[in-house]
Amino acid sequence: RRVPPFQSQDSLEASLPGMAASRSGHETMENPALDSSRPIPPLVRKTIAELRPGLKHLHLRFIVVEKGEPTSTVSSQTIYPARVADESGSIELVAFDARGEALRPGDICEIRWGYAQPRERMLRLFVGKLGQLLRVGRINMLYSVTPDMSAPRPWDDASP
Secondary structure, three states: OOOOOOOHHHHHHOOOOOOEOOOOOOOEEEEEEOOOOOOOOEEEEEEEEHHHOOOEEEEEEEEEEEOOOEEOOOOOOEEEEEEEEEOOOEEEEEEEEEHHOOOOOEEEEEEEEEEEEEEOEEEEEEEEEEEEEEEEEEEEOOOOOOOOOOOOHHHHHHOO
């Protein structure tokens, strides 16, 4: 099943690809490699300033401030970087293929099941393969571009 690049706010209840309701009524995520299912991990709601390397199952709301130039990977995927911000700060979002292409400056979006990882010494926010990128509005959101959480190694400032 193909995932649309954006889902509207009305489709927040929609299932992710590979999700099914278990007999108990709880949603589960199928694991095709094991041909079994497991409970979906709970979402972790964070602000951009709270992001640290290795955080996953993230749920964030932000505005797209600017969109960078796309680049291609060796596996023929297109990477679309974008500067996104909320009231606490900004970070570089990395979105692939149709999801990234659909991003526009001024879009207010939510990520569900995203993750934060350092790449090239900079913290970045990613939409996972099973993650959701939702457009929930346009332009009307307070935000701050500082602190820049994608600045080289901001999480090391607290070390002795």
